[in-house]
Amino acid sequence: MSDRSMILNLFFFNPQGDHRFSWRHPLSPTKEILTFGYYAKLVQAAEAAKFDAVFIADHVAVWDSVASGLRHYANARLEPITLLSALSAVTDHIGLMGTASTSYNDPFNISRYFASLDYISSGRASWNIVTSWLEEEASNFGLSGVARHGDRYLRADEFIHVVKRLWDSWEDDALSFDKPGGDFADPSKIHPIHHTGEHFRVRGPLNVPRPPQGYPVLAQAGSSEAGKNLAAAHADVHFCFISAVEEGLAYRADLNRRLVSKGREPGDLKIITGVLPVVLGNETEQERREQLEDSLTIDAVAIDLVSSYTRLDLTGLSPDGPLPALPDESEFDGIRTELALLKKYDPSLSIREIGRRLVKSSSTWLLIGTADQVARQLAELYESNAVDGYNLMFPFLPTDFENFVNGVVPLLQARGVFRNEYEPGTLRDRLGLKRPGNSFLL
Amino acid sequence: MSDRSMILNLFFFNPQGDHRFSWRHPLSPTKEILTFGYYAKLVQAAEAAKFDAVFIADHVAVWDSVASGLRHYANARLEPITLLSALSAVTDHIGLMGTASTSYNDPFNISRYFASLDYISSGRASWNIVTSWLEEEASNFGLSGVARHGDRYLRADEFIHVVKRLWDSWEDDALSFDKPGGDFADPSKIHPIHHTGEHFRVRGPLNVPRPPQGYPVLAQAGSSEAGKNLAAAHADVHFCFISAVEEGLAYRADLNRRLVSKGREPGDLKIITGVLPVVLGNETEQERREQLEDSLTIDAVAIDLVSSYTRLDLTGLSPDGPLPALPDESEFDGIRTELALLKKYDPSLSIREIGRRLVKSSSTWLLIGTADQVARQLAELYESNAVDGYNLMFPFLPTDFENFVNGVVPLLQARGVFRNEYEPGTLRDRLGLKRPGNSFLL
Known part of the structure; x- marks a missing residue:
């Protein structure tokens, strides 16, 4: 294989799968999600498969x-x-x-952790920077509501600046x-x-003292204007949602322009896209899989999800009727990526139908097929240079993960787009990222 | 042995020893203090010796x-x-x-960690609650100075209340x-x-969800009035500095009165005292040990330590002259225990001599002798019921720890005052502490 490898991360938010x-x-x-053994086994299996990282998303609420949430x-x-x-x-x-919120x-504290x-x-640590959009989180920290989108990003920019300065506060050779x-x-x-x-x-x-990697790898998610500018200013890894070559190339070109405007170089920011990989034994299994997913879905949650993503109060509306007008994106303090997705939906869909679609894949690429099909599509998007790799958001853990590791990873290795062995070095080394210089020595 | 065991903790603040x-x-x-392997080996050895816990002190600065600090x-x-x-x-x-600061x-965040x-x-977690007295810490968190002693304890009381309520927010059987x-x-x-x-x-x-222990074990250090009242209100383990039977019995009686006044029972708070155990091969080694310790001490630090503990500016004073008048304890926002100790010193001592004493043992019991002598004194203080156990603050790690484990632990086991094997159960079970009821069900 070439000296490069696609990035493959085991992502999870829900410990049972995405x-x-x-x-x-x-x-x-079930209750194993509250035991260390469950995660140790999963992550050791990801390491045996030579994955780059485990990526843990988070909320603080x-x-x-x-009503359906709890x-x-x-x-x-x-x-x-x-x-x-x-x-x-x-x-x-x-x-x-x-993940930790700014x-x-x-x-x-965050710099120190x-x-x-x-x-x-x-040298394997990485901080996924989020600004937190969920209303429930603000009220756990003394606030009466989530700060405005732009204000959150201004705070995040200053926060990251302080964290990096603290990491620089001991020069690499300060200890005698x-x-x-x-x-x-x-x-x-x-x-x-x-x-x-x-x-x-x-x-x-x-x-x-200054960490082994200089800075632990900085990851950032969120494709709003403010999010992309924050990534260009600070991040090493940008987590976004891309599923097609042209879209990805345009996205990368846009990020590269922003990087250059911040005095950085194009290769300084790795692009990983979220994907929901479902590996089927054969093509006839797809219908059964869809039926399984449908059967698990509870409509009350699907409808509440529409309300949560739009910030619209839907009580009193028929779930089988249409959505009211959606808010304007530039004034929206929730997840702007999800709002943009909702605006693309067929306006004749009912609230219930929209909710069930959100449950299935939201804005994430649902990549369902045989191991051959899944491997080929992941390889092609990567080979086109549209993305540097993937946050693998397995719908069901551990089963979808195990199917992927057993079926897809060997095919990616055979094609020469994914490593067979770990090279020595830090996470930063593996991802092809420079060790940052110390800002006190510039 | 009886069904009780003295508590033995491997304590450290400096990873090289106290x-x-x-x-x-x-x-x-040296640089091993920044590798996980150093701590893993030390704590696995403490587990092999059946210690109750590792106790990590901390500052956030x-x-x-x-001038001498860095x-x-x-x-x-x-x-x-x-x-x-x-x-x-x-x-x-x-x-x-x-340790984590309120x-x-x-x-x-603290409740969740x-x-x-x-x-x-x-079920092995324990939070050592501190309010933080060091001036350098405040300036890392946006404050121009450390909050007043009383105010810190009012905040701590509310902080702990919130943390416990959050631990109670899921009933033990909330998950279906x-x-x-x-x-x-x-x-x-x-x-x-x-x-x-x-x-x-x-x-x-x-x-x-609610933690396995209900509440992780709550430890508290600090023997000011406010500190003891906070311990009586909330803590499971109180870390103090006692080295004599009568002193310890009076101290326990005082804490028991406070516990009862808070509606708790005397056994609800375990008393562990800090001790610096130094095990010598024979009695003639003591002089050599003292010479070693003296030879390591740097006077500039000793003098700065006096300044730090008294909050007096000593620049311009001769280190071989006496201390100026000490501040009044009731108005003092530093460590009141240390100030009280300093007031007991012979007033004819020079600043340098006081500093060198502080370097050696501060207010902590320096217990130096053969394994027999160390074991007997630890056993006697424990058997008198003055204390429930010890935070073992080994001056030099790992050597003093290894000497203690090899020489003293077997003697304590033979005497029947320290366990030979771990019993099953949580840390709370081992320490003889009740699992707390849920405040939402009272």
């Missing part, structure tokens, strides 16, 4: 503003930083990507360990950051 | 307000929550006690996992907490 009713699948875990939807989940830290101890190579944390995880894992001379460190290489901005005042330095 | 210059010891680790003192350390999470994956029994965190760690470790019926959970058993107080507004519920 289908909203994955918890109802006959083979899905339960989805309970709608009863029918899998709201219980472990916290990513603790879980990834534990996983680091039972793995050697796989990257550990975890809206509901302090930059000093990921620096510490980077040491514990010998000179026992006879009595010098533990060289004070001239340790820097308070003296940050004073709109949102934060942080003196520093951090109390963890 | 002596302030442990990093200079010829056998101390480096000690750099004094150069001569071991300021670099990993973060406790990430480190303990990783350690949970390579151990099966030992408790995982980690002054520089949000209760939702420790709930998640409690699941990952199958009813796949055919479509009920993931029973909404009537999941409670928003709707907390509105002086410091926090938190709606809840948590997005992690």
